[in-house]
Amino acid sequence: MSLSRSQVAAVLAAVTITILTAALLALSPSRAESAPVWAPADTAAIHPGTMMYTEGAQCTANFVYTDASSNVYVGYAAHCAGLGEATDTNGCQAESLPLGTPVTFNEGGSLVSEGTQVxxxxxxxxxxxxxKELGTTDANTCAYNDLALVKVSAADVSKVNPSIPFWGGPTGIDTDGTAAGDRVYTYGNSSLRAGIALLSPHTGVSLGDDAADGGWSHPLYTVSPGVPGDSGSAFVSADGKAIGVLSTLGLAPLPASNNIGDLGKELAFAQQHSGISGLQLVNGTEAFDPIL
Incomplete structure (x- = not known):
């Protein structure tokens, strides 16, 4: 069967378009090619557990997150940017610093110095x-949803690794809560410990979830307890899955206990309302190892 001149021209045009499209795709970086390249875990300056300073207030980084555009974020507690008392827990009422506020990542901070900015x-x-913007009224959301995200400056993304020091992981997000006696693991880095890394890893046990809060919080004890400056710290389960973010120090009825907000719920809220497309937790590059 012979082709007319017009048919030949159409075929050649289609082939040309196909070749040009393939060439353009080859030149355009894929999501995998443009994804962040993590620093080695043993030399990364920014990671879960890094000290974070916001207008002089110090907290601890929890997990690393990315979005659909491969931007990199580090989480800490929303109250770390609060303007009220350290004991404020109701996010629907408390005042906070605005979005756009600068945050620094530091190491070696103490009571007399913020250490070295990294x-x-x-x-x-x-x-x-x-x-506050949404007019949220659900008591549990107001009391326990305590997550903020800091976008890492482009110049510093190469310093980031998502692994939790000492423990490794996270290996995903815990979705079934905790039962009394479940082992938990964290890495706090309060300036009250003078930047001594050996004092940062903690392990503890869950006190059992309270159904009354709808799964928003997980009370627990650790050895030693979280202290001011540890706020925002990451907590993971016995299989390395991210359970939550350190929010408060319990005074009653369980003195010296800690309370963590449920990361699954906090992240779902952020995914729905932050305006950050494709927001997701990044798993650690290092295997989780719960052995002390």
Whole structure:
């Protein structure tokens, strides 16, 4: 069967378009090619457990997150950017610093010095600010949703690794809560410990979830308890899955206990309301190892 001149021209045009499309795709970086390249875990300056300073207030980084555009975020507690008392827990009522507030990543901070700055970022999401904006009234959301995200400056992304020091992981997100006696693991880094890394890893046990809060919180004891400056710290389960973020120090009825907000719920709220497309937790590059 012979082709007319017009048919030959159409075929050649289609082939040309196909070749050009393939060439353009080859030149365009794929999501995998443009994804962040993590620093080695043993030399990364920014990671879960890094000290974070916001206008002089110190907290601890929890997990690393990315979005659909491969931007990199580090989480801490929303109350770390709060303007009220350290004991404020109701994000629907408390005042907070605005989005765009600079945040620094530091190491070696103490009561007399903020230590060495190792990177910079910008506050881009706060559950407390969003709750107020939305007019949230659910008591459990107001009391326990305590997550903020700091976007790491482009110049410092190469310093980031998502692994939790000492323990490794996270290996995903815990979705079934905790039962009394479940072992938990964390890495707090309060300036009250003078930047001594040996004092940062903790392990403890869950006190059992309270159904009354709808799964928003997990009370627990650790050895030693979290102290001011540990706020925002990551907590993981016995299989390395991210359970939650350190929010408060319990005074009653369980003195010296800690309370963590459920990360699954906090992240779902952020995914729905932050405006950050494709927001997700990043698993650690290092295997989780719960052996002390």
């Amino acid at each position: 990177g910079t970022g910008t506050l881009v999401y706060s559950s407390w600010l969003k709750e």
